[in-house]
Amino acid sequence: MDESEPASTFPQLFAEIVAARGERDALILANATLTYRELDERSARMARALLASGMGKGARIGLLAPDGALWLTAFYAALRIGALVTPISTLAPPPELAQIIRTSDAQILIGVRRFLRHDYADELTRALPGLGEGGAGALRLLGAPHLRSVWLDDAAGLPWARPVEDLLARADAPDAPDAALLAAVEREVSPGDDAFVVYTSGSTAAPKAVVHGQWAVARQPPVLARYFLLTGADRTMPLLPAFWMGGIAAALQVLSTGGTLVYPPSPDIEDVLDMVERHKVTYVVVWHLLAKLRAAALARGIDADGIRGMGGPSRDEHGWIIPPRLRASLLGMSESFAPHSAEPVDRRMPDGKAGASGRAVNGIERRVVDPETGAEVPAGQVGELQLRGGALMTGLYKVDRREVFTPDGFYPTNDLVRIDADGYAFFAGRTGDMIKTNSANVSRLEVEAALNALPQVALSLVAPLPDPESGEVVAAAVVPAPGTAPTEDGLRTALRDRLSSFKIPRRIVFIAHDDVPRTATGKVRLFDLAELITSRGRPEPSPERGASAAG
Incomplete structure (x- = not known):
């Protein structure tokens, strides 16, 4: 590559940053700190292990892990060898896990066993029928026909999974690909190669899989970093999960500047603020829960105005406050x-x-x-x-x-x-059926399908409601099934096994069939539906009302 030209692939960008910032902190966690040199060594070892496992350019790799060392190491390793990596939502219930693993054609799945309240060993066996019956050899699953192996940070007692450490050990075998071969592989990664897939709700009930290429991975983050005034001196904490585009973009922007990523052990506000204080975070990337985070920071005596992204006033290049408008x-x-x-x-x-x-x-x-x-x-x-x-x-x-x-x-x-x-x-x-809440896209059709599958629901209609903190929130009007008396909390609980938490309606009202606002041709008037939801109080339906509404 001409040295005057900016990097056009991830391997080029990463090599440039490691050469320039090798001894600087790249990643700070609650229990560890990695320099760029150490992150290079870790991701190189993972990359060589993947090559030793038959992965290479175009291989499909699934990644089920929260923001942290395993996620970053595996993501960077996949990009270094030209594989197509799919970060999988840690919020996904079993049906969504199954859908993503199958439709992404994942050949290998790398992840954690537990995060927050999730036990992914249990959720994966529920998602993929037959998984729990097999051994750790090459998998053969009709529900995920390309999947051949699963590697978890803790595989104890799981005959169908192997430890991530065993995967990494493949890089140390006498016949494993060495550093020279990895460098040769990286040189064959081209700007036109696909790099990663991010799943986002589409205009149909099924999420869509957005593919981005190596050129965008290398060229877009440095540009975005300039828009957000991100520099190599910043210690940046993205509070957008790395399975969403916002989290991926934030992590890559930090990399492109040679700055430091700081990840809290959990999204709990107290954990976040502990890391902010302990590691002198200068930039927080957060689009949701900002008001709560700022209030908690101020209550602790943290100078929230001194941390960019924490809700303080924006200032122009002269230091003058810029009004929000x-x-x-x-x-x-x-x-x-x-x-x-x-x-x-x-x-x-x-x-x-x-x-x-x-x-x-x-x-x-x-x-x-x-x-x-x-x-x-x-x-x-x-x-x-x-x-x-x-x-x-x-x-x-x-x-x-x-x-x-x-x-x-x-x-x-x-x-x-x-x-x-x-x-x-x-x-x-x-123009379509999208709801944008807390920086995530939600298909109202997907939410309606999940609600309509519940026995207490005769008909559901979903619409966005404006919200000052989230932008929009998901709301629903439900016609109860005859003889039932569903409640908001009951329906939300029932949806937890069907939808990611951010897709579950924050507001549910109960209506009769005749209440549905429709055009002369029978189409639902979404604006009027939103007004109807807003105007309704929160009384729970009686069985009689549900029966008459459905009749």
């Missing part, structure tokens, strides 16, 4: 590798640009079209945003490109925006 409301998505329209966080918006998301990021192309005709609309008019180029995803995994992109290569986002003559985008709404 004059800050850019960054607009992005998993498909665009975080923000596609933004301004640096220390930039005061010009006159007439209040409320704007900003201009195009890192060479991405944007156009606004009429949602009905697909014709491009004049500057300043509202239409559907379409994206092309830059760090846009390479596609949706296993979905024909013709179903994802327009014939000329643009991706229809379902976002309604207007872009003025100066290139500033203003968000206006969404």
